[in-house]
Amino acid sequence: MKQTLLSLSELTKQFDSKTVLDSLSLDILDGEFITLLGPSGCGKTTLLRLMAGFEHPDGGTITLSGQDLTHTPPEHRPLNTVFQNYALFPHMSVFDNVAYGLKMEKCPKEEIRERVQEALAMVQLQDFARRKPHQLSGGQQQRVAIARAVVKRPRMLLLDEPLSALDYKLRRTMQVELKRLQRELGITFVFVTHDQEEALSMSDRVAVLKDGEIQQLGTPREVYERPANLFTARFVGETNLFPGLVEKTNGDDTVTVDVFGLKRTFAKPDFPLRD
Secondary structure, eight states: OOOEEEEEEEEEEEETTEEEEEEEEEEEETTOEEEEEOOTTSSHHHHHHHHHTSSOOSEEEEEETTEEOTTOOGGGSSEEEEOTTOOOOTTSOHHHHHHHHHHHTTOOHHHHHHHHHHHHHHTTOGGGTTOOGGGSOHHHHHHHHHHHHHTTOOSEEEEESTTTTSOHHHHHHHHHHHHHHHHHHOOEEEEEESOHHHHHHHOSEEEEEETTEEEEEEOHHHHHHSOSSHHHHHHHSOOOOOOOEEEEEOTTSEEEEEETTEEEEEEOOSSOOOO
C-alpha cells in the first residue's frame, strides 16, 4: 500500500475577499499520478501554487513526509514545477536550460554533465543538447522543461496544464510520454488540467474540483462510472441523466428508485440522498 507523501489539511485561500479554496484537504500518495480536474476558476491552479510555495494559504497546513512546508520558500521545497508556457531561457541551449538548477546549487561540473545527459536521454532529446528553444517543436520544448524539472531529482513534480498549447495529435502523444516518464522515474506527478480526456487517460487518481472544494476523489473508472454528484457526472463526460424518486433504502446498501414508473434497485451512492 502506498504511503502518503504530501498532506494538505484544511487549506483556505482568498483573493480580494473571494474564497478560492475552502477548507480543502487532500492526501497525495508516494509514486502516484494524480490529476486536479475542474473548470476555469475552480481553484486547481491556486492549489498547485500553494504546493509549490508560490502562494501561501490563509489557513491550513502543508506537510511533506511529516515536515511542515506551509511557509517554506519554493527554492527550499523538494518539488519542481513545469509551467504552462515551459519558461525556457531563450538565449540558452537545451543543455544549459536543463543544467541551470544544478549550476545554481554549485554541483561539480562532471556531475552536472552526467545528470543532464541522463535527463535528456529520459525524454529522448540527447541529440538536441546544443539547440536553442526556438529551434525545437512545442513537444520538444515541453520535454526540455520536464528534463529541467526532473534533473534535480525532486520528490514530486507539479505540472500546470503543460499540454494545453499543443495540437490534438501531439497532445495525445505527450500523454503517453508523460505516463511513461512517471513510471520510469517513480516520482509523484500532480497534474492540473480542465481536459477530461487527459485526466481519465493518464491518472491513477482524479480529484474533481468546483468552487474551491473537492467534489470527488477516486480512480478514473470510479469518477466516470460512479460520479459522486450531478456536477461531476456532467463535467467528466457524456452522460444520460434521468429524473427519479428514491422510494426506499434497503438493508443491503441498495436503494429502490422509481424512474418513469419503473422500479429499479441500485447500489447506494456515496453522497447523501435527499428526502
